[in-house]
Amino acid sequence: MRGAVMDAGRTLAMGQDEAVGGGRPSVEAPFGKALARLGQSRPDIVGLTADLGKYTDILPFRDAFPERFFNVGMAEQNLVAVAAGLARTGKVPFATTYGVFATRRAYDFVAIALAHSNLNVKIVAGLPGLTTGYGGTHQAIEDLALMRMIPGLTVIDPCDATEIEAATEAIAEHRGPVYMRLLRASVPVVFEPGYIFEIGKARHLREGSDVGIISTGFMTERALDAADALRKQGISASVLHVPTIKPFDAEAVTEFSASVDRIVTTENHVVVGGLASLVVETLFDAGIAKKVTRIGLPDRYIECGAVPTLQARYGLTTEAIVAKIAALN
Known part of the structure; x- marks a missing residue:
């Protein structure tokens, strides 16, 4: 059950009536917009997805840089492996899928293909925790526990649209593998513009x-x-x-x-x-x-x-x- 099942105008993953912030202003696709901006000055950044581009907000990057975007299909292990190969050629891959697929299906590839070699790959994972109604097959409720067990892997859980944008910029500069949770579609704004995000800082x-x-x-x-x-x-x-x-x-x-x-x-x-x-x-x-x-x-x-x-x-x-x-x- 992927994008085709959810394609009824919008996904229930983070729709307007289910957004995190009641009454707060929001930003559409803050991750994709931030990545597209980065792509203008960073030709080394490439984007990948496992047939979930629309539902992981990476389409703004695809539209801006189609020659630097790759859809590997419904194959999360292959997604990680391709990203690892691109990283070895000097690229900075941002690979998107759902958190359950990045963790449960591709865990060994993340641990060995990425973290063991300290490759510069950024996994951006949608549907974190209880942000979808599609049950245990799609709710990544244990992903933080799984991913924090991998040596050398940076793990991030942003709060809002402002922090997603700031974190996207920070992980692009960070050398090494990253797993970042993604709030998608219309994401509330909690922090003011100029909010400073630092990896490893509360x-x-x-x-x-x-x-x-x-x-x-x-x-x-x-x-x-x-x-x-x-x-x-x-x-x-x-x-x-x-x-x-x-x-x-x-x-x-x-x-x-x-x-x-x-x-x-x-x-x-x-x-x-x-x-x-x-x-x-x-x-x-x-x-x-x-x-x-x-x-x-x-x-x-x-x-x-x-x-x-x-x-x-x-x-x-x-x-x-x-x-x-x-x-x-």
Whole structure:
């Protein structure tokens, strides 16, 4: 079930009524537009996809540079292998597919063909976590856990359109393999223009003293909204955004955790092996004993359904974060 099944005007992966930001301005295809801009000054950048160009927002690059774009068909292992070959000739390949296919189907190729040789390939993966209603075959709910286990692979989970554009520029400059999650189509704008993204750096976005929310991906937007709502209830919430899963900013997490009474993690991912696990590992290594409440997906396959309904059912909403934190006090 690929693009042809979803081609009913738009995909449910991140449609207008299912976009991350309620009422916020949005940008169409921020990744593809950023890559097309980069292509103007970077002739070494090439684009690839596994028959999912329309649904991974790389078409702006294809349209601008058709001679530098390759569709390898429904063959994710081949996608990675071709990208690896192009990297060995001095190109900087950006390879797009869905996260489930890049991880489950091509994992060995990413680990050995790319990371083992430290090749300069950027995998940009759509449908992260619970951003599609097509069930366990398409929901990449465990991809961060899988990819952070590969030595030398940089892993990024951007929050919004602004950060996607900034991260695209950053990974193009970064030497080495990258796995970046992709929010596609109409992506909300949370961060102001000029936002600086640095690989491996967390951002302290909101000050607070009662509870510290550590978040990644689009859950940071909801964490910020939750902090605003909690303030009205007399609860002071601090927010730390961690867009880079690997290398992980353990120093920022340790410093942040020491400044609040309790920690809550929020992620669009299973609560096993992703952000929550990294935070707990970091606190353990630092000798910090602090209760951590995990907000994320359960360790199970998620059923098919409307994205807003599923996100509400599994607690990936601002309201769910507020309720969870309020119950702690």
